[in-house]
Structures are given as structure tokens and as C-alpha cells.
Amino acid sequence: MSVVFQDERKIKQGEVIAKLRRMQGIKQEALGKMCPSNFSQQKISEIESQIVIEEPTLEELAVALGVTVEFIKNFNDDNAIYNIQHNHDFKDHAIAHQNHQPIFNETSKLTSLLEKLVQDDSVKTQAILDLTKVVADLAEEVKRLKEN
Known part of the structure; x- marks a missing residue:
């Protein structure tokens, strides 16, 4: 299934540059120095406020950011988000794989096991007490029978 977004909004190239720069953790000053024209921080700020950027400047910024002009x-936030969420590669019929490692609450498991152990222990203790009483009763019965 292929979804194509029809977007009537004008793509603001300056905003795209700013987003790409922020995504890569690059400051305006550093981006300016990465360009052959060695733009100042103020110039990058000015460029990022433009709707349409001149082609030569756009080419320099694209190279510095590692993307194409x-x-x-054509950058579109909605398409980018959709592609990230539905990372399908139809060439090899692969889909995105998430490393699924569920977190098990080991303390609740341990608590449950300890409660069961205590319960089993109390049952055994009660059985020992009952047997001790039976032995004591039998001992009294034997003693009484010997006296008769």
C-alpha cells in the first residue's frame, strides 16, 4: 500500500534547513563554517527565515547537511513522520523490526515466590505441630495402658 500526501502548503526551505540542522545537533555557526562560502551565524539565521533560498546557497547547505537539494x-513533515512510522521497504518485502525486549517485573515475581514459600512453610509447621500433638496423645495413651 502506498500513501501519497497531497499538500497544498508552500514548503518553507528556510524552516527545512533549520529542522535538518537541529535534527543533526548542529548550531547555526557550525553549519555556516561547514559551507564553502563560510556563512556567519547571522547569515544562517537569515537564511532559515527565508521561504525560498537561492539555488547556489541551497546547494551548499544541502551538501553541508548531507542531503540533496x-x-x-520536497521536505514534508507529514510524509517524514508517515515514513518513519511505516518503515516499509517494498524492494525486499521487509518491514521495520523493533527490538522487542519486554521488561519483566522481577520483584513481583520474587515476592510471589516468597509468599508461596512462606505459605508452604506455615503448612508444614502446622503439620509438625499436629503430629507432635498426636505423638503426645499416643504417649499418654500408652502410659495409661501400662498403668492398667
Whole structure:
């Protein structure tokens, strides 16, 4: 299944540059220095506020950010989120695999086992007490029979 989003909004290239820069953890000053034109922090800030960026500047920024110019021009948050959530690669029929490692609450398991152990222990203790009483009763019965 392929979903195509039809979006009438104009893509603000400056905002895309800012998002890509923030995603990569790059500061404006560092991004400026990564470009061949060695832009200042103020210039990067100005570029990020533009709706359309001049092609040569856009090319420099795309290279510095490790993306293509087309990616910046066609960037869409909704498509990006959809692609991340539905990471399908139809070439090899693979889907995203999540490393599923459920967290087991070991303390509740241990508590449950200890409660069962205490319960079993109390049952055994009660059985010993009952047997002790029976032995004492038998001893009295034997003593009485010997006296008769």
C-alpha cells in the first residue's frame, strides 16, 4: 500500500534547513563554517527565515547537511513522520523490526515466590505441630495402658 500526501502548503526551505540542522545537533555557526562560502551565524539565521533560498546557497547547505537539494525542496513533515512510522521497504518485502525486549517485573515475581514459600512453610509447621500433638496423645495413651 502506498500513501501519497497531497499538500497544498508552500514548503518553507528556510524552516527545512533549520529542522535538518537541529535534527543533526548542529548550531547555526557550525553549519555556516561547514559551507564553502563560510556563512556567519547571522547569515544562517537569515537564511532559515527565508521561504525560498537561492539555488547556489541551497546547494551548499544541502551538501553541508548531507542531503540533496530535492530533499529540501520536497521536505514534508507529514510524509517524514508517515515514513518513519511505516518503515516499509517494498524492494525486499521487509518491514521495520523493533527490538522487542519486554521488561519483566522481577520483584513481583520474587515476592510471589516468597509468599508461596512462606505459605508452604506455615503448612508444614502446622503439620509438625499436629503430629507432635498426636505423638503426645499416643504417649499418654500408652502410659495409661501400662498403668492398667
